[in-house]
Structures are given as structure tokens and as C-alpha cells.
Amino acid sequence: MSATGIASAHRPPGPSGLPILGLTLAIRKDALGTLRRVAREYGDIVRLPVAFQDRIFLNHPDFIEQVLVLQQAKFHKSELTKRITEGLLGQGLLISEGDFWRRQRRLAQPAFHRSRINEYAATMRESVQRHIQAWRGGDERDLAAEMMALTLDVAVRTLFGTTLPTEARRVGQSMTFLMRYQLGRQRSPIRIPESWPTPRNRRAHRERNFLDSLVYQFISERQANGNSKHGTDLLSLLMSAMDEDGTQMTPQQLRDETMTLFLAGHETTAQLLAWTWYLLSENPSHESRLHEELNSVLAGRTPEPADFAKLPFLHAVISEVLRLYPPAYITARTSIAPAQIGGYDFPAGSTMLMSQWVMHRDPRYYDEPDSFRPERWLNGLASRLPSGAYFPFGDGPRRCIGQGFAMLEAAIVIGTLAQNFQFQLVRDHPVVPEPLITLRPHNGIRMTLHARC
Ligand code: HEM
Numbered sequence: 001m002s003a004t005g006i007a008s009a010h011r012p013p014g015p016s017g018l019p020i021l022g023l024t025l026a027i028r029k030d031a032l033g034t035l036r037r038v039a040r041e042y043g044d045i046v047r048l049p050v051a052f053q054d055r056i057f058l059n060h061p062d063f064i065e066q067v068l069v070l071q072q073a074k075f076h077k078s079e080l081t082k083r084i085t086e087g088l089l090g091q092g093l094l095i096s097e098g099d100f101w102r103r104q105r106r107l108a109q110p111a112f113h114r115s116r117i118n119e120y121a122a123t124m125r126e127s128v129q130r131h132i133q134a135w136r137g138g139d140e141r142d143l144a145a146e147m148m149a150l151t152l153d154v155a156v157r158t159l160f161g162t163t164l165p166t167e168a169r170r171v172g173q174s175m176t177f178l179m180r181y182q183l184g185r186q187r188s189p190i191r192i193p194e195s196w197p198t199p200r201n202r203r204a205h206r207e208r209n210f211l212d213s214l215v216y217q218f219i220s221e222r223q224a225n226g227n228s229k230h231g232t233d234l235l236s237l238l239m240s241a242m243d244e245d246g247t248q249m250t251p252q253q254l255r256d257e258t259m260t261l262f263l264a265g266h267e268t269t270a271q272l273l274a275w276t277w278y279l280l281s282e283n284p285s286h287e288s289r290l291h292e293e294l295n296s297v298l299a300g301r302t303p304e305p306a307d308f309a310k311l312p313f314l315h316a317v318i319s320e321v322l323r324l325y326p327p328a329y330i331t332a333r334t335s336i337a338p339a340q341i342g343g344y345d346f347p348a349g350s351t352m353l354m355s356q357w358v359m360h361r362d363p364r365y366y367d368e369p370d371s372f373r374p375e376r377w378l379n380g381l382a383s384r385l386p387s388g389a390y391f392p393f394g395d396g397p398r399r400c401i402g403q404g405f406a407m408l409e410a411a412i413v414i415g416t417l418a419q420n421f422q423f424q425l426v427r428d429h430p431v432v433p434e435p436l437i438t439l440r441p442h443n444g445i446r447m448t449l450h451a452r453c
Contacts, residue, residue: 012056012344014047024050028187031435032329032357039358045342048353055332056346057353059362061388063342064354067333069387069396074339077398078332078351084182084437087194088208090252092260093401104257107241107249108401111159111234117404118305120158124412125302127154132420137451140426142444144274147413148172151266151273154409159265160218160258161233171214174207175267179436215258219251234261261402268327269406271438273413275325276317277423278431278445279372286374287422290317291452294419300453303415305408311415316374318410319382322392324372326356329439331394356392357439365389423447 015023015038026034027050035057038046044060058064067075077095085095093104110116131150135141152171156164164171181204185191194201222235238249238257249257280287293313303311335350361369365385366376382390393400400406425431426446434442 010344012045012047012342013042014049014054015042016049023048032433035330035355035358036361039355039362045344053351055351055353056341057355058341059355059358060342061359061365061386064359064388064391065386065395066339066341067352067354068331068391068394068398071339071341072396072398074335074337075333075352076336078334080186080351081332084186087182088178088211089260089263090256092256094260094264104253105401107238108234108257108261111237112401112405114404117408120154120405121305121408121412123157124154124409125304125416127157128413128416129302132417135421135449137421137449139449141447141449143277143423143447144270144441144444145172147270147273147277148267150413151270151409155262155266156218158405159234159261160222161235162218162221164214170210172270174210175263176436176440178204178207178211179438183436211259211263212255215255215262218258218262219254265402265405268438269409271325271327271440272318272321272406272410274441274445276321276410276414277417277447278425278441279321279324280317280418281423281425281447283372286317286372287418289313290414290418291422294415298415298419300419303412307415308411311411312378313374314411314415316377317414318407319377320372320374323360323366323390324370325433325439326360326392327438328392328394329357329435330355331391354388354391357435359389359391362389420452422450422452424450 039059046057048055048057076097082095156162290313297310331354333352335346335348337348339346363369387395393403429446430443432442434440
């Protein structure tokens with residue numbers, strides 16, 4: 001056995017010797033480009049030595065399906081994911097495991113049933129209308145920041161039954177800072193303890209306290225209203241949910257679930273929307289086709305769930321944006337039992353990396369993989385692809401609980417905004433994907449608005 005625990009006689013290929021140092025530096029400098037290059041050079045299963053630890057990088061849909069679906073019981077969320085997110089999310093749905101996770105997922109699930117989600121549509125439409133009330137043709141706006149503020153408003157109204165007007169923009173800044181802070185700590189060779197009062201540690205502490213205070217505000221407002229037993233929003237369900245043994249969630253559990261849904265419930269959708277405006281502005285012929293479809297089906301109305309079956313191109317646009325700029329661009333698992341993947345044996349404790357960014361641009365599954373071509377989704381591609389070739393919402397039992405919510409929100413926001421405005425990227429504004437915990441446009445997306453009606 002090697003020091004990493006993988007049987008050395010039979011190990012997946014991967015860089016060794018001096019290239020390891022080069023690889024670590026390359027990942028730090030350009031993680032997205034490096035992951036694609038490694039997949040091209042070494043193939044479907046690669047031993048990736050990063051920071052003196054082997055990770056196994058899976059670049060074949062079948063191997064991804066093995067980890068996320070077929071052998072999922074042998075895998076937990078990775079130690080790395082936990083280290084990065086646990087400080088903020090605690091033991092919320094995203095990272096909890098085992099019986100505790102199953103119970104919490106069962107309790108939260110009713111808030112995400114199709115019928116329940118469709119009831120959120122009216123609130124979503126209202127939020128969008130209110131958000132763009134002050135927008136005028138000729139304005140220059142950062143669409144990434146705007147989408148964060150909008151999806152935050154939607155999440156707070158629908159999931160927690162309250163409003164948060166003044167704080168909205170700061171939540172986005174807090175999250176950006178905390179993501180950079182956590183990833184920076186993981187990537188740094190020297191890790192200063194978080195308790196030391198450096199300026200960055202102090203700011204991280206302040207930002208966490210700020211987010212915590214918001215979440216506790218949602219909870220105490222709901223408790224003060226005394227309607228936790230009757231409300232049908234997510235927070236009410238969580239507050240009144242009883243397990244079979246009659247116990248309720250502790251205040252800490254409630255805080256962790258609320259924080260998880262608060263952050264997971266708006267940030268990823270905001271990134272999807274921001275990338276949508278960027279890709280449409282770069283691809284005018286597709287933008288026109290979308291406008292035509294919206295004009296003929298909606299004629300100026302805001303879309304409702306009943307319209308969606310008549311808007312196939314809108315859905316194709318969303319699928320294509322999720323392919324090219326998946327907000328969750330990498331997924332990791334650590335094995336808790338021996339597992340065999342791709343003909344190799346891995347002991348418990350092996351970490352598997354699966355990248356949506358890499359798989360979604362694999363030329364074996366997508367023609368012209370780097371081009372924005374929504375029409376590729378119009379002829380049943382989704383049902384022909386192996387599941388591990390396209391997994392923007394993950395797969396298996398840990399698949400995103402909010403997928404239906406996100407798709408409905410995206411369709412309402414795009415369907416409404418695209419009928420009112422055309423967005424043009426401000427000249428020379430650099431759009432650079434930044435792989436934080438989610439895939440974000442590093443400098444935002446500055447656009448000029450042109451009124452359409
Ligand atoms: C475009 C938007 C979204 C994307 C791309 C996305 C992506 C994902 C992915 C890839 C996972 C699985 C992570 C893994 O396997 O390790 C996940 C899980 C999760 N997502 Fe989403 N998500 C989105 C929107 C939402 C929304 C709107 C909510 C809530 C309202 C949400 C809540 C969650 C939760 C709670 C989990 C953990 C589920 C579990 O493990 O049981 N997400 N999401």
C-alpha cells in the first residue's frame with residue numbers, strides 16, 4: 001500500500017514526481033482549466049495528488065453514477081466539503097448524514113412538492129415585478145448582484161414567509177467574502193487559527209454573526225406570530241415537524257436547516273440567472289429566438305406554471321446555461337467502506353471528485369461542447385444522455401431538494417425580464433468564472449439595459 005492507502009500495484013494513472021508540484025500550483029491558478037486538461041491527458045479515472053493527498057478524479061458518467069447512485073451507501077459528503085461549509089451551515093441538510101439526514105430530508109420534503117412549489121409562483125412573480133420597477137432603459141447594472149438580491153427576496157418570502165428589504169445586498173457580499181475566506185484557508189499552506197484576531201478572521205466572524213442574526217430573526221418572527229403550527233411555508237413545517245418519537249427539532253437544528261435553505265435556496269439560482277444574461281447577450285440569434293417564443297406564448301404576461309409546457313426554448317436555454325456554467329461545478333464524496341470503481345479497489349477514506357464543469361463540456365457527449373447551443377436540448381438529448389454526463393443538480397438520494405423550485409424561479413425570472421429588457425454587456429467588462437463554492441462571475445456582470453416595450 002502507498003502512503004495514501006490506495007493499492008500501489010494497481011492505481012489509476014495520474015501525475016507523479018515533479019509534475020505534482022506544478023499541478024498543485026496550476027489548480028490554484030486556474031482550477032477549471034487544469035481539471036479539463038487533466039481529464040484530457042489522463043482519462044476517465046485519474047489519481048490526483050493535491051497538497052500531498054490523493055483524490056480520485058472521475059471523468060466517466062458510469063463512474064459518477066456508481067458513486068452518486070449505485071454505491072451511494074458507501075459514500076459520505078467529503079471531508080473537504082464539510083471543512084469548508086460546516087462552520088456556517090452546521091449540520092443542515094446539505095452536509096448531515098445517515099439517519100439524521102434521512103429524518104431531516106423527510107421533514108423538509110413536503111415544502112418542495114410540485115403542488116406546493118407551484119403555489120410559490122405568485123410570490124415569485126410579484127418579487128420580480130417589484131424588483132424591476134425602478135429599472136429603466138439606459139441603466140447600467142451588475143446583473144450578478146441584481147440576481148442575488150432578487151433570488152434572496154424570493155427565498156425569504158416563499159420559504160420563510162417574511163421580507164428582508166434593506167439587508168438584501170449585504171447578504172451577497174457576506175457570502176462572497178465567506179466563500180473566498182474558507183477556500184483561501186483550505187488552499188493556503190499555512191493555516192492561521194480562526195480564533196486569532198487577524199483582520200480577515202475578524203471580518204469572517206462579523207459576517208457569520210450577521211447571517212446568524214438574520215436566520216434567528218426569521219425564526220423568532222415566526223415564533224412571535226405563533227402560527228408555526230398552521231403555516232405551510234418551509235419554516236413552519238420545520239418548526240412544527242415531529243419525529244415518530246414525538247421530539248421536535250432543537251433550536252440548533254432549526255438554525256442549521258434554516259441557514260442551509262436560506263443560503264442554498266438563493267445563491268445557486270442567482271448564479272444560473274447571471275450566467276443566463278451573459279450567454280444570451282453573447283448569442284443574439286438565440287436571444288431573438290427566445291424573445292419570439294415569449295412574445296407568441298405570453299404576449300407580455302408574466303409566465304405561470306401552466307405556460308411552461310408551451311415554452312420549450314426557454315427550458316432549453318436554462319438547460320444549456322446549467323451545462324456550460326453549472327453553479328455547482330464540482331461534487332465530492334469520501335468513501336466510508338471499501339468500494340470498487342472503474343476496476344480499481346479503493347479503501348474507506350478515499351475521496352472522489354466529480355466535476356460538472358468537466359463532464360458537461362466533454363466532446364464525447366456534446367457536439368461543440370464550448371458553444372452555447374440551446375437547441376441541442378430540443379430533440380430529447382436529456383433522455384439519451386447517461387445520467388452522469390449531465391448532473392447540475394447532483395444525482396441519487398442527495399440530489400438537490402430545491403431543483404423544482406429553482407427551475408420554476410428561473411423560468412419566471414427569465415420569462416419576465418426578457419420580455420421587458422435586452423441586456424448588453426458593458427464594453428470591455430471582463431467576465432471570468434471564479435470557482436468558489438459555487439461558480440461565480442468574478443467581477444460581476446455589468447450590463448446596459450435596453451427597454452423592449
Ligand atoms: C440552479 C440552482 C441550484 C443548483 C444548480 C443546485 C445544485 C445542487 C447540487 C448539485 C446538490 C447536490 C450536492 C451534492 O451531491 O453534494 C444540491 C443539494 C441541495 N440543494 Fe440545491 N441547487 C440549486 C437550487 C437549490 C434551491 C433553490 C434550494 C432550496 C430552496 C436548494 C437546496 C439544496 C439542499 C438543501 C441540498 C442538499 C440536499 C440533500 O443532501 O438532501 N438548492 N443542490
